[in-house]
Amino acid sequence: MxxxxxxxxxVEVHQDVLNAMSVPMMGHRSADYAALHQRVTDKLKKVLYTEGRVFLSTSSAFGVMEGAVRNLVQKRCVNFCNGAFSDKWHDVTKRCGIEADAVHAEWGKPILPEMVDEALKTGKYDAMTIVHNETSTGTMSPLEEIAEVMKEYPDISFIVDTVSSMSGAKVEVDILGLDVCVASVQKAFGLPPGLAVFTVSEKALEKAKSTPNRGYYFDFLEFAKNDEKHNTPSTPCISQIHALGVQLDRILKExxxxxxxxxxxxxxxxxxxxxxxxxxxxxxxxxxxxxxxxxxxxxxxxxxxxxxxxxxxxxxxxxxxxxxxxxxxxxxxxxxxxxxxxxxxxxxxxxxxxxx
Ligand SMILES: Cc1ncc(COP(=O)(O)O)c(C=O)c1O
Incomplete structure (x- = not known):
């Protein structure tokens, strides 16, 4: 049953969205795919309030979350931790061999702007990670207030997990000045799992050029290069991208x-x-x-x-x-x-x- x-x-997936996954397959280096990719990313830009680039990754969110620290930490990262997913991001950062410190709030409590300021003013860090909506505790940290603090630290990469808030709560990527904003689609988008959506600022892409050991699958420069042709570095989950297109139409219609x-x-x-x-x-x-x-x-x-x-x-x-x-x-x-x-x-x- x-x-x-x-x-x-x-989460529950609407039947029209499920049906969109059963359309005939196409080659991902075809003009048809490029048109689909462009349609979908253009609609995502509306949902994310961005004129910058939106990338599609055939992975769950943690792939991109790992990619973000690999692309953007050159010195030392501070991971703000207030629940299971933000704690795990700190662990993942260290597992990548990256120097990192965790700043903890009790599970259930938010990350507050003053905590961010206190950590960043030490001058130890060139990147920070934060989870907007800690799904493990149902806590939403005040991203707009934190973004105000981040404006004082333009050289520190602002990497945000909006995994369970993107498309369910307003996240204005450009106004907030987010360097990376990532979500997987099995949450507020209402799609089957297997696809992640993310933005990377031009400033972050420029920084990534001088970061060693970015790997390949989540190298943001590969995503940017392929984005010029409305494409992805590796074969994408085309059926799901069709489904995302249909769901974005439903979202924009609502x-x-x-x-x-x-x-x-x-x-x-x-x-x-x-x-x-x-x-x-x-x-x-x-x-x-x-x-x-x-x-x-x-x-x-x-x-x-x-x-x-x-x-x-x-x-x-x-x-x-x-x-x-x-x-x-x-x-x-x-x-x-x-x-x-x-x-x-x-x-x-x-x-x-x-x-x-
Ligand atoms: C806030 C948050 N971050 C990260 C993740 C991990 O996402 P994924 O399983 O798509 O890698 C989840 C999953 O529930 C989450 O809720």
């Missing part, structure tokens, strides 16, 4: 601002429901994600049992990630999930609890 996904990726507003409304609805059931919210007020909500299991509810019963009824529910498993739970409200879908989920959960 197909189950309805309320987890923060992979309206980008309207889409962000729908996500914010669903976040508000989910927060209210969680509080009404006597739980607390994991992230502090003002820093709660618009694409997923994390509740604190303050009532010590049997979340494993709930997950199992929901699964029997055809719903996939998440009982927390990593070291906060069962201490928290996450409800994703991203991509094509509608407020009515949440009503439905909440009713089923209430009926399960009523049985106990």
């Amino acid at each position: 197909a189950k309805k996904l309320f987890i923060p990726g992979p 309206g980008i601002e309207e889409r962000f507003a729908r996500h914010a409304k669903m976040a508000e609805k989910t927060r209210e429901w969680i509080l009404s059931k006597g739980f607390e919210l994991f992230a502090p007020e003002g820093y709660r994600s618009n694409t997923l909500t994390s509740g604190k299991n303050s009532k010590d509810a049997d979340l494993e049992g709930l997950k199992k019963k929901l699964s029997e009824r055809g719903y996939v529910f998440d009982n927390g990630y990593g070291k906060i498993k069962n201490k928290t739970f996450r409800i994703a409200h991203m991509a094509d999930i509608m407020p009515e879908d949440l009503d439905d989920l909440f009713k089923v959960i209430e009926s399960i609890w009523a049985e106990n």
Whole structure:
């Protein structure tokens, strides 16, 4: 039985988007592919508020996240860490043999602009990484305020993971001055996994030219060179790029601002429901994600049992990630999930609890 996904990726995929993946294959060095690639990247530029380049990588996001540090750290990197994915990015940076320090906030808490300023003013770093929307905790760090701080440090590469916020919350790449902004499509875009979307600023591309050991698959200069011909360095996942084109049409038809507003409304609805059931919210007020909500299991509810019963009824529910498993739970409200879908989920959960 197909189950309805309320987890923060992979997410539900609309049937029109799935259908777009079954169109006949084409060669990726053909004019037809270049036209598809250009159509898709032009639409992505609208969603990302950028006139710069948008690249497509046949990988999940972590490929590009690893690529970003390999391309842009020449001296030392500071990884801001406030959850599982930002912690992992620090580990990945070190595994690449790159000198790096982690600056930690407690899981669930945001990265604040003053933390960024304090680290960068040491003069030790030429690159920083930050996760905009920590999917492990449902915490959204204040990217606009952090971007203001980053304006004081124009020589430090500003590398941002928007994996679970891109296309579900406004991220204005050019205004914010992001050097790299990356997401995978199995989150707020609402596509099957296997494709990542990213931007690289011209300043970052210029810097990459003098970075040794960029490797090949995620060498940003290879992406830039191929982008001139609306193409990719290696064979791309063409079926998925067709699907992304169809989904971008759906996104633009809904309206980008309207889409962000729908996500914010669903976040508000989910927060209210969680509080009404006597739980607390994991992230502090003002820093709660618009694409997923994390509740604190303050009532010590049997979340494993709930997950199992929901699964029997055809719903996939998440009982927390990593070291906060069962201490928290996450409800994703991203991509094509509608407020009515949440009503439905909440009713089923209430009926399960009523049985106990
Ligand atoms: C914030 C964040 N960063 C990175 C990742 C890793 O993305 P991927 O699995 O596409 O490499 C995830 C996956 O859930 C995520 O939520």
